Amino acid sequence: MKTQTADRPVTGKPPKLWYGELAGLAATALALGVGELVAAATGGPSAPLVAVGGVAVDAAPTAVKEFAVTVFYTYDKLALQAGIVLVLAAFAAFIGVLAMRRLPYGLAGVAMFGAIGVLASATRAGATWAYPLPSVAGALTAAGLLVLLHRTLPRPAASPAQAVGDSEGPGLDVAAHEATAPGQGANAPSPYTRVPAVDGTRSRRRFLVLAAGSIGAAMVAVPGGRRLWAQRVAAARAAVVLPPPSSPAAPLPARVSAGVPGVAPFVTRNADFYRIDTALTVPQMEPKDWQLRIHGRVKQPLTLTYEQLLARPMVERHITLSCVSNEVGGELVGNARWLGVLIRELLEEAGPEEGADQVVSRSVDGYTAGTPTAALRDGRDALLAVGMNGEPLPVEHGFPVRMVVPGLYGYVSATKWLTELELTRFSDFSAYWVRRDYAALAPVKTQSRIDTPTAGKRLESGLVMVAGVAWAQQRGVSAVEVRVDDGPWQQAQLAAVPSVDTWRQWSWTWQATPGKHRLQVRATDDTGQVQTEQVHEPLPDGATGWHTIKVTVT
Known part of the structure; x- marks a missing residue:
């Protein structure tokens, strides 16, 4: 006759469904929290939720993206993250139920979750060996917590009809029965007497404390990991001293305002300026790590650091930007005073080759926009902007460096968190939104x-x-x-x-x-x-x- 051990799964009545759902939610939440902390420590945009969410954004059909902007406007990223969390919660509850009933099945679900995170992070723009680490650490954490919760899981009572010799019977103290000599009297355990192997109330309490504690830790770790990295970038931004412009913005005319309450102010405050982009979370980059490559169909490739860019002559202009997604009468438009370096001067130094009719700008998160080379060289004040309304660019608006090109919709000209300009041809490369059915040329309409x-x-x-x-x-x-x-x-x-x-x-x-x-x-x-x-x-x-x-x- 076999003795039941604590590690052996119990196959009497299955545990209540909510135990498994809670276990799955706790394990997944803790995995996300650990992933955020590891991502902050490694300094990459590779937290599991961000990596998977970024793939979801890129894979979403154009109609879905337009729907999100139309319905949620500048809150489209928040709505997308909420949707991802809901889907993830459903998946977490499912693998938790599996794990509490058949631990190997639940662990397989965790492995699949980790593999998705690793694949998503490894395929992001600029991915290094460190990018998959948050997903790996998160998956291992989730697996470990599921094992602990499974061992702590309160065992349901067995059916009275179950025989003593049934090795699958929960709570049966078979060893105690076999060790009792015959003839010990009424105090000897009966073959049909069942002694709980674990105190159900105490086990339930341990289970709930462990699950709730993990969820609480995750609620601290997820925002905490993001805040750690964001605080470093915020401190670096606060230390930036913008140079005075060699070509200041023209003074605003006395009658620049119509003087009617309710009209949008001529200069849009940074906090009120619209933000529409493909970044699920705001990319965080310190100036010391920033570089701009100008390459492709050029005679002389260039690489600039942030310090080298700030050392160049600065131009300051009031320029209105508008989003192609703006509906008639919409609010996806704003006017600001921008400070930056003229792009045409950088292009002249690089020397575009004959036929290089497109400049592809790339963001740190891999986003691309294709701007007509002619529009950057025709005399308009197209800038690599470092300042907005008298201060360094806000992080959500492209810090350290972004593009600002008057007269073109943002999706072909206003790349934030800029790291690269590649001279190419429209016939050779289609940028992010052009591959999603938008026009390659996009002058702003009246x-x-x-x-x-x-x-x-x-x-x-x-x-x-x-x-x-x-x-x-x-x-x-x-x-x-x-x-x-x-x-x-x-x-x-x-x-x-x-x-x-x-x-x-x-x-x-x-x-x-x-x-x-x-x-x-x-x-x-x-x-x-x-x-x-x-x-x-x-x-x-x-x-x-x-x-x-x-x-x-x-």
Whole structure:
């Protein structure tokens, strides 16, 4: 007759389902926490959640990406992370249930989870031997915790009908029965007496403490690991002293503001500037580790450090940037004062070869954008920006260095966390969004927006100020018109601007009468081209149409 041991799985009644679900969630949470800490220690963007999430972002169809931006706007990354966590939680609960019932099956699930993380991190841009380490450490941690939880798992009571000789019976003290000599009286264990091998209450308490403690540790480790690395970069950013510009921005005209409450300010605060990119979490890079390679179809490849870039003549300009995903009337547009080095001067030093009609910019996380070489050499103020509104670039907006090119949508020109410029040809390489059905050439379209009154607002009859912004970078805005209920177009008053590369505020006084009304706006650029009425979605090269709102006047 065999004696049951603590390491042998019990196959009487299976443990309650929630034990396994809790075990899986605890093990996975702790794995993510350990992964974040190891990623922070190794200094790479290789935490399991980030690595797998990055692959998910890259693999998502264009329609899904557009849906996320449309629905969640600048919170699309947060929504994606929440979705990944929910999927991961379901998978974690499943492998936890497996592990509590058949430990090898659960460990196989953990191994699969670790393999996915290793593969995802190893295939990220710039991956080194250290990139898979967080996923490996996380998987080993999860496996170890599952083994401990399995050994601590409260054992369910066996069926009374189960025989003493059944080696699978839980809680049966077979050894005690066999060691008892015949004739010891009533105190001798009966062949049918069952003595619990483990105190159920004490075992349950140990299980819950271990699982809850692991989840608590993970709740500290996940944000803690990210914060450790982010604090290093924040400290490095705070130590940066930007050089004064050799070509300062032109002073803002006295009438740069329309003076109407509710209109977006001429200069967008850094904290309010929109952020749309493919990075699941903000890449963290210290200036001492930053380098820019200019290579490809050039006569003289260049490599610059951050110090060398700051030592070059600096240009400061007010430039409006807009996202191709911006819907008509949307908020994915902003204006800032940028400081940086002219890209055309760097390209002149590198010497583009004949036929190199595209400059591919690469981010530290592997994102690519393809900018027409001609647009970077035609005299516009295309910058490798290091400053934004008088301070070093915010980390979420590309610190240490990003591109800023007036007149082009961001997906072909505004690469953040820049590390590389490669001269090539459009026929040889398609950048990230071009491979996802967006146009290779993307000049900004003339747009206008009503900021006040807001759609659906109830107004009192009488004089109402209608105002907003319009933009047509590299061409400029020469006129803005407003109409009510398909009536005649009325000329709006334009505020002043320092250049054609910024948006322009406008205002119009409306004598509002009671009833429901529809307001529309359109702009005309300096070439005389009127903003088109034709409605078109952002894909493939920017939305079109007139911004239209409805209000009620009482």
